[in-house]
Amino acid sequence: MSSHCTTVNFSIGVCSYVELTPKDTSEIEVHVEDLNYQKRFVHLEDLLSNQDKQLSLIRVLCEYWQPQQGFSVRSRSDSPVGAGLGGSSSLTVSFLKAFGQWLGRDWTAHEIVEVAHNLEAKLIQAPTGTQDYYPAFASGLNFIHYTSDGISLESQEIPKxxxxxxxxxxxxxxxxxxxxxxxxxxxxxxxxxxxxxxxLREINQVARSMQKAVLSSKWDEIPQLFNEEYKFRVQLTPHFSSPRIEELKDVVLSAGADAVKICGAGGGGCVAVWSSADKKSEVDCACQASGFQILPLSLEKI
Incomplete structure (x- = not known):
């Protein structure tokens, strides 16, 4: 593998929301709006001993923070479950920012990413990456570099x-x-x-080429880079694609799109479609006519 690997990603307006309000008592109140879950706990130990699946993330967070005061917390996410948009990472970062604001911890990007990916690995009992947490903490277009010295981050304005x-x-x-x-x-x-x-080496090279294309505003190079990434991605495992993804690919290319990019770990979830400006409306209509859901980028929120 290369000694220097790069990831290119950017924030979108598919957001996570966490509202935390301290209480004067030991009572903890949890509202997980996406799961229609609401429950009160007498104290911290009461919450930590509860095995409700809907509490999994908050339980891990409370084990980490060990708050000595009660609170009310409410969360929701715009992202569909399993969308490949880093929704769980975004939600974890939102929780850490809320707890940090309450308990007096200021974060750098690298600090919050380190804690977030460790907590999420504990939650899912599997290794996690780090790239999804950065755009959730500090919005922008990110070039994340993985080197022997650690992780470095370059960010710039999104070309909305x-x-x-x-x-x-x-x-x-x-x-x-x-x-x-x-x-x-x-x-x-x-x-x-x-x-x-x-x-993997080829995908890393595609990421580096993507950074160069973006920095030089060579947008006409994006479709070829999407196609190259797709080719090498499915060489990692064919399960990164799926019949539904292949169906979507056929639909959008037939409607005039230039290329597609599987989001996240693939197998389902979301796909990014790149089209020329004069074809985008036609491509969008074809997606909807075939039963696919278009998610707004909502970049005005960034």
Whole structure:
């Protein structure tokens, strides 16, 4: 593998929301709006001993913070479950920011990412990456570099006009499970699978080329880079694609789109579609006519 790997991503307005209000008592009140879950607990130990699945993330967070005062917390997310948009990472960061504001902890980007990915790994009992947490903490267009010295972050303004003219975010309607596909890749790397190692090197090169294209505003290079990434992604494991993703790909390309990019760990979730400005409306209509859901980028929120 290269000694320097790069990830390119950017924030979108598919947001997570956490509202935390301290109480004068030991009582803890939890509202998870997406799961229609609401419960009160007499004190911290009462919450920590409760095994309700809907409490999983808050339980891990409370184990970490050990708050000595009661509070009310309410959360919700705009992201569909298993969309591949980093929704769980965004929600974890939102919780950490809310607790940090209450308990007097100021975060740097790298500090909150370190804690967030460790807590989420504990929650799902599997390794987690770090790239999804950065755009949730500090909005922007990010170039995340992984080197022997650690992680470095470059951020700049999102070219909102360009993305709004060319990019469509489509939900396939099929949730994915990121741990399954990613674990297959990790296992293959540990076992020295040359095909997977080669594909990872190529994906890293695509990411570097994407950074150059974005920084030089060479938007006409994006479709080719999407196509290259797609080719090498499915070489990691064919499960990154799926019949539903292939169906969407056929629909949008037939409608005039230039290329597609699988989001997250694939297998379902969301797909980014790049089209010329004069074809985007036609592509969007074709998606909806075929039963796919278009998610607004909502970049005005960023």
């Amino acid at each position: 006009g360009v993305f709004e003219q060319h990019l469509t975010l489509v939900y396939t309607g099929v949730p994915h499970h990121s741990g399954i596909n990613n674990w297959q890749v990790i296992k293959a790397v540990v076992e020295g699978d040359l095909r997977v190692l080669s594909a």
